[in-house]
Amino acid sequence: SQQGEEDPQALSIQEGENATMNCSYKTSINNLQWYRQNSGRGLVHLILIRSNEREKHSGRLRVTLDTSKKSSSLLITASRAADTASYFCAMERNNDMRFGAGTRLTVKP
Amino acid sequence: DVKVTQSSRYLVKRTGEKVFLECVQDMDHENMFWYRQDPGLGLRLIYFSYDVKMKEKGDIPEGYSVSREKKERFSLILESASTNQTSMYLCASSLAGYYGYTFGSGTRLTVV
Numbered sequence: 001s002q003q004g005e006e007d008p009q010a011l012s013i014q015e016g017e018n019a020t021m022n023c024s025y026k027t028s029i030n031n032l033q034w035y036r037q038n039s040g041r042g043l044v045h046l047i048l049i050r051s052n053e054r055e056k057h058s059g060r061l062r063v064t065l066d067t068s069k070k071s072s073s074l075l076i077t078a079s080r081a082a083d084t085a086s087y088f089c090a091m092e093r094n095n096d097m098r099f100g101a102g103t104r105l106t107v108k109p
Numbered sequence: 110d111v112k113v114t115q116s117s118r119y120l121v122k123r124t125g126e127k128v129f130l131e132c133v134q135d136m137d138h139e140n141m142f143w144y145r146q147d148p149g150l151g152l153r154l155i156y157f158s159y160d161v162k163m164k165e166k167g168d169i170p171e172g173y174s175v176s177r178e179k180k181e182r183f184s185l186i187l188e189s190a191s192t193n194q195t196s197m198y199l200c201a202s203s204l205a206g207y208y209g210y211t212f213g214s215g216t217r218l219t220v221v
Contacts, residue, residue, distance in 0.1 A: 033209055040217070042113075042199055043152075045209035088151065090210075095140060095159065096167070097210065101151035 004089050004100035012106040019076040021103040023089030024069075032065055033090045033097070034074050043088060047074075081109045112136070115200050115213035122220050128187040130216050132200030139205040141183035143167075143175065146197040146215075158183055159205070190220045 004025040013019055023032070031050045035043040049056045049065045049072070056063045062075040076083055086102045116131035134141065140159055144152040144167075154167030156175040164175050172194060176184045183202075187194055197217050201210040 035210075035212075040197075040215070042212035042214045043201075043210075045211065048209050095205065096142075096154065096157055096165075098154065098168075099144075099152040101149060 004091055004098070006087075006089060006100040006103045008103060009101070010104040010106070012108065013079055015079060015081055015107055015109050017079055017107075019079050019083070019105055019107070021074045021087050021089075021105070023072045023074070023100050025072075025089075025091045025100075026070065027091075027093065028067075029091045029093050031092050032063075032072050033092065034061075034063060034072075035088045035090060035099075037086045037088065037102070039085075046087075076105075079105075079107045081107050083107050113200055113202050113211050113213040115198075115216050117216050118214065120216055120218045122187075122190050122218065124190060124192060124220055126187075126190045126220075128190050128218070128220075130185040130187075130198055130200075130218070132183045132185070132202075132213055133181055134183075134202040134211070135181065136202070136211075137180065138202035138211075139180075140203045141177065142201045142203075142210065143173075143183065143185045144199045144201065145169070145194075146199055152199065155185065192220050194218065195220045 007022045033048045034046045037043045088102045089100045113134045142157040143155040158177045174186045200213040203210045
């Protein structure tokens with residue numbers, strides 16, 4: 001299994017602040033993805049970064065990937081109360097994917 | 110938009126029952142997956158399928174089986190439900206290649 005580990009497990013910030021979540025994994029990957037899950041619902045795909053990329057942006061999201069350290073980070077800038085959710089990294093290799101345990105982000109208004 | 114539909118949002122079954130969880134996707138995706146999600150354990154892969162009538166075991170296949178008779182439908186079967194199978198079950202699909210997954214809304218199964 002190539003499940004990732006996410007850090008921190010929980011994060012609480014004020015609206016307007018930036019939120020950074022980290023993910024580490026153990027084996028080589030084709031790409032790494034980040035997903036968001038609102039309470040009790042399915043996961044929603046946020047962003048994908050390929051193994052030959054180092055940084056990617058999408059709106060207020062910034063993802064970095066360091067394959068030498070087998071780690072990735074997700075930065076959410078100017079957070080909003082609506083960003084409150086759990087965030088998961090997922091490592092894809094050979095067409096199947098394994099997930100980390102997630103970071104629970106709470107953004108206080 | 111791709112839609113992945115899971116047949117039930119909440120389900121309560123008795124120990125020993127045979128349980129069918131259905132998942133249907135409407136965008137001709139080749140790949141389909143079943144995960145279970147438990148607090149503190151994240152998502153764990155049960156089974157996946159790359160094509161009709163094909164299936165592969167994930168990390169925790171024991172006590173489960175799957176069926177993919179049509180491309181759009183991937184069924185998860187609990188042969189004899191047990192209380193330790195109480196969980197949130199998530200179905201996902203994707204195109205072949207390096208793309209993101211589309212998830213269903215999940216089925217919260219309680220086995221009593």
